[in-house]
Amino acid sequence: MSLFTKHLVIFILFINIHQLSAQEPVYLNVFQELNIDETYSLFGDNVNLREKPNTTSKEITRLRIGFNVKIIAKTAVIFENGINKTPWYEVEYNNLRGFIPGQFIAHKTLTYNTHTIFFTKRFSKKNGEELAIRLLKDDDFSNYTENTMQLRGADVGALIESNHDLKNVQYILKIKHYGDSCGAENGNTYFFINNLDEMVFVAHLSVNGDALYYESETFTFQPNPNTGNIAILFTKEESEVIDEVTEWTKTKSMSRYYEWDGTKLVPEFSKKYYNPNN
Numbered sequence: 001m002s003l004f005t006k007h008l009v010i011f012i013l014f015i016n017i018h019q020l021s022a023q024e025p026v027y028l029n030v031f032q033e034l035n036i037d038e039t040y041s042l043f044g045d046n047v048n049l050r051e052k053p054n055t056t057s058k059e060i061t062r063l064r065i066g067f068n069v070k071i072i073a074k075t076a077v078i079f080e081n082g083i084n085k086t087p088w089y090e091v092e093y094n095n096l097r098g099f100i101p102g103q104f105i106a107h108k109t110l111t112y113n114t115h116t117i118f119f120t121k122r123f124s125k126k127n128g129e130e131l132a133i134r135l136l137k138d139d140d141f142s143n144y145t146e147n148t149m150q151l152r153g154a155d156v157g158a159l160i161e162s163n164h165d166l167k168n169v170q171y172i173l174k175i176k177h178y179g180d181s182c183g184a185e186n187g188n189t190y191f192f193i194n195n196l197d198e199m200v201f202v203a204h205l206s207v208n209g210d211a212l213y214y215e216s217e218t219f220t221f222q223p224n225p226n227t228g229n230i231a232i233l234f235t236k237e238e239s240e241v242i243d244e245v246t247e248w249t250k251t252k253s254m255s256r257y258y259e260w261d262g263t264k265l266v267p268e269f270s271k272k273y274y275n276p277n278n
Contacts, residue, residue, distance in 0.1 A: 025157025025176050028108045030121035030131060034089065039070045043120045043134060044104030045141060053077040053088030053099040060098045064141045065134065066116055069093045069105065079103065083123050106134075112160050112171065114138050115193070119158065121151065131156060131175065137197045147199050152177045152185050164221035165230045168195050168262035179208065190219065192260075203269050205234075212241040217271065224257045232258045236271065 034040060045065035051058045053075045063069070069091040077088045079101035086102035106118040118134045127150040136144040155178035163169040175189040190202040205217035215238045224231035235255040242248040254273055258265040 025159045026108070026110060028119050028131070028156045028158055030107045030119060030151070030156055031154055032107070033074070034071050034102060034105060034107070036071050036073065039068050041065075041106045041109045041116075041118060042067050042069065042100075042104055043106035043118045043132070045144070047100055047104045049091070049093060049096065049098035049100055051098060053079075053090075055079075057099075060096055061093070063093060063100070065118070065144055066109075066136055066139070066141075067093065069100070071105075072097065074102075075099070083125065108158075110158060110160070115197070117158075117173065124148065127151075133173075133175075133191070133199065135193065135197065135199045143197070145197070145199050147191060147201055149175065149189050149201070149204070152187065153179050163192075166192070166221075166260045169193065169260065170195060170197075173199065187217070188219075194263075200263075202265065203234075209239075212244070214239055224259060226257070227259070229259055232260065232265070234258060234269075234271075 042063055042065055047063045049060045049063055051060060054077070070093075072090040072092055075088045075090065078085050079088055081101070081103065084103050088099045089102055089105065090097065090099055103120065103122060106120050108119045110117040114137050116136045118136070120132050122130060122132050124130050127148065129151040130148045131151050132146065132148050134144050134146045157176040157178070159174050159176065161172040161174055163171050170193045173191040173193060175191070177185065177187045177189070179186045185206055185208040187204060187206040187208070189204045192200045192202055194200055203219070205219065207214075207216045209215060215236070218235050220233040220235065222231065222233055223229065233255055234257075235253065237251070237253045239249060239251045242250050258267065258269060260266070
């Protein structure tokens with residue numbers, strides 16, 4: 001086995017270990033079109049179900065976030081809202097048929113305890129393609145929260161982790177990114193769901209590389225040996241093949257503890273390393 005092949009195998013194994021470290025992610029399908037004859041939940045709230053695929057036709061009824069609609073047909077009519085462009089869909093709700101824009105329909109829905117989490121893809125000037133996430137408790141339609149994040153690959157997964165005994169955290173929502181090819185960025189984005197049923201963005205960690213180089217950023221939840229408090233150990237590792245023939249490899253690992261004070265990471269989270277001697 002060549003050195004190139006061995007490092008490629010090591011990198012793939014490294015990615016798989018991190019992907020399987022908690023539960024198996026649920027694939028979000030945000031790059032796929034909505035399927036005809038399948039039922040989806042609404043991502044939007046107070047969405048007008050209309051007689052025709054335009055914003056001036058008669059309103060049949062108004063639908064709340066989480067209501068389920070069955071996709072009947074995709075139309076050729078495009079709904080534009082800012083930089084977002086999605087087709088109108090003919091849908092069925094409680095024996096009522098009408099039309100709503102695709103951007104108001106969730107691609108995937110997860111339920112955990114009293115929460116429902118809705119996912120959809122959209123565009124923004126800041127992130128380009130982004131994943132939009134809404135969190136709803138029970139049927140409290142007036143009290144859902146929303147967050148967004150940049151999409152970094154064609155494949156996206158979501159999984160729920162325990163709170164790891166962190167203060168004011170019910171559980172952790174982790175979004176996993178899978179690169180399109182060897183060398184493309186993988187990684188994890190962390191959101192903490194707090195006791196006020198709010199979804200708080202914490203950090204995005206990257207994992208990427210190829211047969212000759214890889215770097216990874218990970219969170220490990222464990223007691224801080226300096227304080228005894230439950231903390232988050234951030235570790236950044238790099239490995240680079242300097243010479244394939246002699247198999248010289250240079251590795252570097254840096255780590256730092258962060259504590260969660262109930263609302264934010266302390267100190268403020270940063271991936272940068274500052275050398276006071278420079």
